[in-house]
Amino acid sequence: MEYYELLISILGSTIRLSIPLIFTALAGLFSERAGIFDIGLEGKMLASAFAAACVASVSGSAWAGLGAGIVISVAFGLLHGFASITNRGNQIVSGVAINFLTAGLTIVLGQAWFGQGGRTPTLPAEARFASITLPGANAIHDVPFIGPLYANVISGNNILTYLAFLAVPISWWILYRTRFGLRLRAVGENPGAVDTAGISVEWLRYRSLIVAGILCGFSGTYLAIAQSAAFINNMSAGKGYIALAALIFAKWKPVPVMFTCLLFGFLDAFANFMQGKAVPGIGEVPVQIFQALPYILTCILLAGFIGVAKPPKAGGVPYTKER
Secondary structure (H helix, E strand, O other): HHHHHHHHHHHHHHHHHHHHHHHHHHHHHHHHHHOOOOOOOHHHHHHHHHHHHHHHHOOOOOOHHHHHHHHHHHHHHHHHHOOOHHOOHHHHHHHHHHHHHHHHHHHHHHHHHHHHOOOOOOOOOOHOOOOEEOOOOOOOOOOOOOOHHHHHHHOOOOOOHHHHHHHHHHHHHHHOOOOOHHHEEEHHHHHHHHHHHHHOOOHHHHHHHHHHHHHHHHHHHHHHHHHOOOOOOOOOOOOOHHHHHHHOOOOHHHHHHHHHHHHHHHHHHHHHHHHOEEEEOOOOOOOHHHHHHHHHHHHHHHHHHOOOOOOOOOOOOOOOOOO
């Protein structure tokens, strides 16, 4: 039973650590399906986390923080679109520039506004998204096996956690069962054909970046006012890049994206659990080795074990309308 309780603890951490990856990977899914390489996911996540923490701190409302996080993330998404769609700039350079801009801007503004070394003040409970106890969780808590799983893994999460898992089937439905999704996938494969049909390639790509900005807003908000109680310098800590790796690993498909993010979250949770613990026959292993497991696993699997991961054909290529 002791090992089962340990497994439940790791699974609970897996869920919590996977949520920002799921939101961010789905954001990259929409933008990259439209042919826009979105390296700026990391920056948008960081900017939305800062905005959410600032507004929640001032207003005392977690929902106001979420709104601010979404607005700022969408704004940076539109900036990326202006550089790479309207002006046909290099999408990689534009995304990297957004990452550098937000990394520096959040520190400078945080220090200027709050004087805490770039941090925001610690948020009170009412300014954060609290955990939700699902019906029956307390009643079956002591039931062997099922009780702890339901009470400590499925129940007890905040609303953004449930929205992240709900966003997966919604994303699948939008991409594969709606006219917008069909056009979005088409513009990522053959923008010339879409343009010939009288559909604006630029407007479709801008809309994909708006959707990506909204999802990144949820991701950053989760980091700052759901998982944590304040904004901390560089609190995204490379999660945007891990989400991109998950997106490639999942071959740009929503449901595999979710399972890949859960796998990466599990490896992260396992790395946290292994800190300071000895492996039988080996001894204490540096925690950095466990933290590198998601990247190592991605490289191994993408080397041929999951087949060729082909991105959208028009990905990263600015579209120039033929006259």
